[in-house]
Structure formats: structure tokens, C-alpha cells
Amino acid sequence: MKCVDRYHGGVLLLSIDSSAGASAALIRDGEPLQVWHTEETTSHAEVLAPAVQRLLAQAGVTGEDLDGVVVGVGPGPFTGLRVGLALAHALAEAWGKPLQGICSLDSLALRATDAGIDGEFLVATDARRREVYWAQYVSDDAGSRLQRGPFVAAASELPDLPAVGAGLRLYAQDLRAAELGEDPSVWVPHAAELGQLATGALAGELHGVMCQPRPLYLRESDAQVPRQMRPGGAT
């Protein structure tokens, strides 16, 4: 994953992420034109669509002007994550524009790279239930890229590498913060970075970034098969 602001094509993307907070951005040629975000985690279904409507209005952009829609596919809490995906699917379908997915953790990896991180590092976000969603990246002379993940696991099981993301705040005893001159434990994925990455991918500068626009749940639904109270009771 390289910095994408060197690309100057003519690409206009709408990007949406609802993997933790919710955010949206219009990205022109890899640069944010309009951005919005909320750290609220329980109001995605109410706030995200109006926010997208405002972004478009403020930028004077219509669906026809867009080259595509980009959506963060998580991992993140399921209900909120689906709100962004459902919205993105409907928008892309109604506009007749291509829809691409990007792993939401890539947002924080790009932020860490831009903040000057060097070598291998982790992105770790809140997966609830005493676990984190995490992935391992490396940033070196060849650029920045995903090494493995995303996974869901207890923070104590992660490799001993500097980390960024909300997992740091929740599991300070298990994870160590990357030294970046700012506190990376307050970082939340943002659609703007996903849009920047997508711009790079569409320009052919980045590879393996885009994915199917389907949620990365990483966990099965909780459902338990009930023990039949009377197996074979039927006659």
C-alpha cells in the first residue's frame, strides 16, 4: 500500500465505512473533497444516509458524476457494518456504478504509514467479547502492505509488534502502541482513507486491496442448535 496522493487521474469516488464509527467521503483524484464521520456506534442506520446526501449536496456532485462506490467491509460489529454495506449496495445499484469493498483495517494501516511507521506492525480494533479484530502489515522501502489477516482473537495471542487502533486502549497489558508522535489508540477507520486506497488500486498502483463488497464477519452467527426436547418423539 503506497501513498496514493501522487496519482492525478480524474477519478471521483464515494466511500463509506461503518465498521466502528461511521464515516463517508468524496474522493477526487485521491484527495478528500468532502468528509464526514461520527464516533457514535449505535446510530448508523439513522445518520449515515443523511450524511451521504449532505456530502453530495455540499460538493455539488450527483451520482452520475461518480466513477464508483467504495465500502469498508469490516471486520466490525455486524449490525452497524451491514448498515453501511446495505446503503452502499443500494446506492451503487440505483446509480448503476461499480461497487468495491476494502478491508476497513487498511484505513488504519495507511494512517500508520503516513505517520511514518517503519517495519512490521499490527492494526487491532475492538471485536467485543474480549477479542480484537487484527491484521499484520509491513511498511518498508517497497511500500506498505498486508502480511496476514484479518483475524479475530484475544489480544494476548497477537504477535509482539507495535500496534495501532482501539485494541490498544482496551488491552493495554497485551499490546504496545506504535510510537508515532500521536496516540494511535484513538484511531478509528475512516472512509476517506479507504477511498484513497481505492483510487490507488483503480490506477493500478496498488494490488490486492479491493475485495468483494461483502461483510468480513470472521465469526459465525451465535446461534446454537437447541437440544430437541424430545428427539424422535414423532410417530
Place this chain on the structure above:
Amino acid sequence: MNEPLVLGIETSCDETGIGIVRGTQLLANEVASSMDEHIRFGGVIPEIAARAHLEAFTPTLRKALDTAGVELRDVDAIAVTAGPGLAGALMVGLSAAKGLALAAGKPLYGVNHLVAHVAVALVEDDDDGSPLAPSTAALLVSGGHTEILRVGSLTDDMELLGSTIDDAAGEAYDKTARLLGLGYPGGPAIDAAARQGDPRAFRFPRGLTMPKFEGTAQSPGKHRHNWSFSGLKTAVARAAEQFEAQGLPVPVADLAASFQEAVVDVLTAKAVRACREHGLTSLLLGGGVAANSRLRELLAERCADAGIDLTVPPIPLCTDNGAMVAALGAQLVSAGAQASSLEIPADSSLPVDQILR
């Protein structure tokens, strides 16, 4: 104004429904169900339902538009179930509906699922759907809800006369079928087993029928028009245990028939009485349990005796679907109702008198 062309989206439970109507004329009614994924759990699992809605949304939308032979830009409004229902499931349909409305520049109508069950009665394959009779009641019976409503007007006058205070009737069927080893969904399984059994073999309780709950017509008790089905499953379990304790085979068919008789008896008796006491002379049956043969039979009999005109829509329109949502949307558009904001929430317990969010 011409009859409005409305696209309706329904995701309150396990059916992803997208329907299209022009006024009262049905143009498309596409439903993708995640029922098969819930069978091994013996009930609808909300997370599985919500995942399935997201997967099914775009393909179902495309099919509906294709069947109706219209494009999204031709549509006058997008209607969507805003509640009641499973919160996570509702949010998928609501968020998608907002996306369509926003992208296509169409008004959004976030509507009440229960009222949509009533509105579907207007829908016809041709374009001369019959208007709702002036004094109409609706009995809605499904795995998620059990209500009797007074319908003054689909767009601005709905009143809840009674409802279940615990399990929905369909839920009682599912639980009882599971304990009798009849599988899931319980409605058709019990209906089939009951055909071989004696409905008078066991006398199971009719919930909330004691005088202290019912009172009189002049001085109605708190639960006169309400139902309770949670005690019924326990009663069936006790009866079955007695056979097992004695090492005897469990008379599943008789238990199923007697259970079904108890449910249908109390459902129809209270619904018909509620109609009579509120001067309602037509009754509409809706919800998935409308497919139950004994319910249809006994309700028809008791309505005829009471001089009540009974309407049962075709079963694919009784179960959850998008056409009913579109039908209610079309009524609201025609009545000049104000469209919903893009900020409306999914409301899992939306009361029935709130027709539009």
C-alpha cells in the same frame, strides 16, 4: 393524479421481500426466504436473518424490477418496513431503502409492518382492487405477532383492540412442534399431524378466558381481547410426559390436534367477539398462520354465524412480502402523506397506530 408506482421493501423477519404495485395493481412480488437456514435451530435466528437480507437484497430487487417491467427511475416512491420486527433485520432493508431513495431522488415512506399486512387486501392482479369496507377489523397471526385491529383508515386511523401478551400464535406452534418432535416450521407440521388426530382428546387451556380477565361487554376486563399462548406449550409437555412416565407411546397426532384446536378456538372466539363489540362487520385475516387450514375453517364458520364478512388474501400475500409494503406506500402517496426523513430509525416495537415514521 395517476395511480402511484411504488416499490416496497420488507426485511422485518426472515423474508427479504420486494414488491411493486401501481396503486392497488400488483406488478411484482419477489421473496427470498432464509427459512432453510433457520430449520436446524427450530426458530428464526436474528443474526442469520440479517446476514441473509444483505445477500438477497440486490438480486431480489433486480428480479422485482424485471418482473414488473419497470426501472427504478420510473418509480414514484420507495416504501420500506420501519417496524415492528427484528432490529438488525429491519436495519438492512431500511438502510438499503434509504440508499435507493437518495440515489434515485425518490421520496421514502417508512411504514408499519402490521398495517402493511392489512393494506395487502387491496391488491389485485388487475387494476380494480376493492376498497376496504368501512367497518373493518384485521386479525394478524404469524410467528412474530398476533393482533386484532380496528381499521378506520389505512393511512390515518388504526387501533389495536387486542394482542398476545406473551408468545405469538406462530411461535406457540413452533415451540409445540419442537417438543412433539415434528420439526420446523411448526405451523404446517402441526396442521398435518393434527389431521390424523382427535381435537377433543385433550382439553388444553384457552389463555385469558377467565371472567377476571375478560369482564363483560359493558365492563370489559383488561385482557378481554388479548391472548396468551405461553401456558399452552407447558400443558402439551405435561400431557406428553404422563404417557412417557407410564412407558406408553406419546399420542402425537391427538396432542397436535388438541393443541391446534385450543389455539384456533381462542383466536377465533376472541377475534369475532372483538368485531361484534366494536361494530365491525368485515374481518381480514393476515400473517403466515393464515395458511393454517383449521384456522381458516373455524374462522369462516364463526364469522358466518356472526354475520361478519371474512376476507383471506392469497397465501403468498398473507406471509411477509414486499407487495404489502408497496401497497401501503401507494395508499400513503395517494393520501398525500408527508414522506419520511432519511433519518428515521428502525423501530423494532413500532406501535400499530403509528402507520408512517
